[in-house]
Amino acid sequence: MTGRTDPRVLRSRATLLNTTLRLLAERGIAATTIEAIAEQSGVAKTTIYRQWDSQPALVLDAFGSILQTPSDPDTGSLHGDLMELLTGLARSLSTGPAAGLMFALIDAAERDPAFAALHRREADTRHSVIVAVIRRGIARGELPAGTDPAEVLDMLAGPLFHRRAISGAVVDVAYAESVVNRVLAAYGAAG
């Protein structure tokens, strides 16, 4: 359809998305102005407006550019699968800018429909893998039949987010493991 794109466009586009993500993490959404992005990236302001209509459009694109669906680990056991997924979540909550971006997105989604839609899309794709893993666990009999996967999901991911965002404590692999064990125990699974 689109044939090939001028490499200059691809280059400036990639540069701008990277710079935008960096500024979002450093300064937040509101302070990530077109002016600042132009200055920090070395790309001219006019070039930005040639590819995006407005600041929200660029920021939304930047957020969208880091969405990634975690792969299904399929280790053979529910405990193994959940440990893989929650370890990944713990890592992205602890290191790198992803956590800060997530909180900024949640806040923006409270008031802006476009950010809300993006947030919804991000959460859905990320959750679909976990839900699939939980369903498989139910099918295997590792969780009671009739268990609500969405409920289990909130029980698993919630403590990690809360600990990071509100309690302000460390979220590492050891913590992820203790959460997985507690939740499985709560549903009467074999510890």
Add this chain to the structure above:
Amino acid sequence: MTGRTDPRVLRSRATLLNTTLRLLAERGIAATTIEAIAEQSGVAKTTIYRQWDSQPALVLDAFGSILQTPSDPDTGSLHGDLMELLTGLARSLSTGPAAGLMFALIDAAERDPAFAALHRREADTRHSVIVAVIRRGIARGELPAGTDPAEVLDMLAGPLFHRRAISGAVVDVAYAESVVNRVLAAYGAAG
């Protein structure tokens, strides 16, 4: 020390804090400008600067003005105490502007030390009550000796926050009850 304060100051101060909170909920921190607060409150911009140095000072004051420590319910049982506290949390996450303000505060705390300190203070005062309740439960033998109250806290409040902020589902009393029951079960308490 301060003796008495001119009622005109108290009045304009109260008006401004209320208006600021409303705008924070409606527009977020960045868009809650001094100019907007003046316009919406009917209080002159100059009057605002007579009481606060800057926008962050006023916004921090506004956030601080709604901090409230929940009272210890002390119903006699751990289950009863936790239900009281989590029902309150569920309510404030579902209705009113408090939830949006909370997410804005979390986001701001990621980058601004002053907001981080306020966030820390808010979380600590709110958590101290829950931790006390959990400790009492341990003393009564309703939770195993050696249980880490902070861990239980994240297991309880985390799912509610996650469900509200990320899953986007309803957080009501029924949900709070299911979380309390699951967590107590996870720690081997009598259901």
Add this chain to the structure above:
DNA sequence: TAGTTTCGCTACGGAAGCGTAGCGTAGTCT
């Protein structure tokens, strides 16, 4: 190599918000 497209750069006009000064009015205290 010749034509096309993107780029960087400069220069705008306009909007919004900041923070302050000066002044007359209205409310408060004694």
Add this chain to the structure above:
DNA sequence: AGACTACGCTACGCTTCCGTAGCGAAACTA
């Protein structure tokens, strides 16, 4: 009543950011 204080209002200069126009240089395509 009289002194005092906070208030509202207007006006201002300053800064930041917006979004666009025009142009020559550079990079890409065929």
